[in-house]
Amino acid sequence: MGESHVIIVGGGVIGMSLAWRLTGAGARVSVIDAGAGAPPATNAAAGMLAPSFEQSAGPLAEALYAFSVESLARWRDFAPMLERDAGMRIDYRDDGILGAALSEAEEEELKGAFSPLKARGASVEWLSPEEIRAREPLLSAKVRGGFFAHDDAQVDPRRVLAALHRVFLEAGGAFIAARATSLATKNGDARGVTLESGETIEGDAVVIATGAFAQICDLAPPVFPVKGEALALDMTSVPFARVVRTKHAYLCPKAGGRLVIGATEAPHDASLDPSSSRVEALKRAAIDAAPALSSCAELERWAGLRPGTPDGAPILGRPAESPEGLFLALGHYRNGVLLAPETAEKLTSLILEGENASALGAFSPGRFEPR
């Protein structure tokens, strides 16, 4: 199916990573994206690539952890290739993430996360309060201990999305700014999508990668919005060296003196305005972790909608009772940036070669469908 025309609905980090990978594999690709009416969660993300701190408790915990670690490993090539091809920096930093406990209860919680990581062979190291503050001197004297995940990393997701747009267009991809409303079928097969304007874009395969806005094209995958708020401070006067995570806030230093602080979680809330009380609570939690931040000016606050699923794992592949040629790439919840390279790789094989269904089996849409 090397010459096929693949239509991807949704130009967030998942849709665009897949689009770039598919063009690299020789496919003709069109991305349809609704733009401002449905802003991508990707631009709201902090950009942590953090399997060590994002272990899920659901039935797919092991499969998801393995998928996350594979995707983190893919970022090591994906990031420099994207920077080279796009001719711009995406602020990829693979200098680890520090988890810090500010109370006895938090210390117990972190120890509970640390042990299974150690057992799985992750490169993690338990640190004393002195060792933590030696790595990040701006942290409060309240710090009781924590761990360092050597392999966890981060990027700037807004730069990643801009770079993906650039490389996709340069590779000959077509980007259509429009809202898709329904799936076009022929003899029971997916043959394109119809836009709000009534125009139909025809293709051989259709991928739905619409993030939290998944109830489109007569599909009803069990994806729901989980609103997340965050803010950025100007850290020029208190330069943080690396990502620090505490129970109530994480701090992600970015290029240009920006410190991103996140994030709240409000399931089933689809509003896009940041709530001032929740953002203020987040800011207080950050200052509690690093008191010097109280002198930093606020640069920006925002909200985005994570694509949540009932078991916290993504929905990837072909729905069972659906037209041939229809694929889902949805539900990446808290970790779409982390999971984008591996999602793109596996779906490219599935779409172009029909293979790898087993590799995606754990995340197949069929797990939510009646048998």
Ligand SMILES: Cc1cc2nc3c(=O)[nH]c(=O)nc-3n(C[C@H](O)[C@H](O)[C@H](O)COP(=O)(O)OP(=O)(O)OC[C@H]3O[C@@H](n4cnc5c(N)ncnc54)[C@H](O)[C@@H]3O)c2cc1C
């Ligand atoms: C505050 C916050 C912090 C986060 N931090 C991290 C983090 O540190 N690390 C991490 O890995 N992840 C993080 N995430 C999660 C991450 O942002 C998401 O998992 C990821 O962005 C999902 O990408 P996506 O491409 O599936 O969806 P999106 O980025 O939401 O993109 C979906 C696109 O589909 C388009 N669309 C929707 N409906 C239609 C339609 N009908 N027709 C055409 N186009 C349509 C939209 O316009 C949008 O551009 C965070 C999220 C939030 C909110």
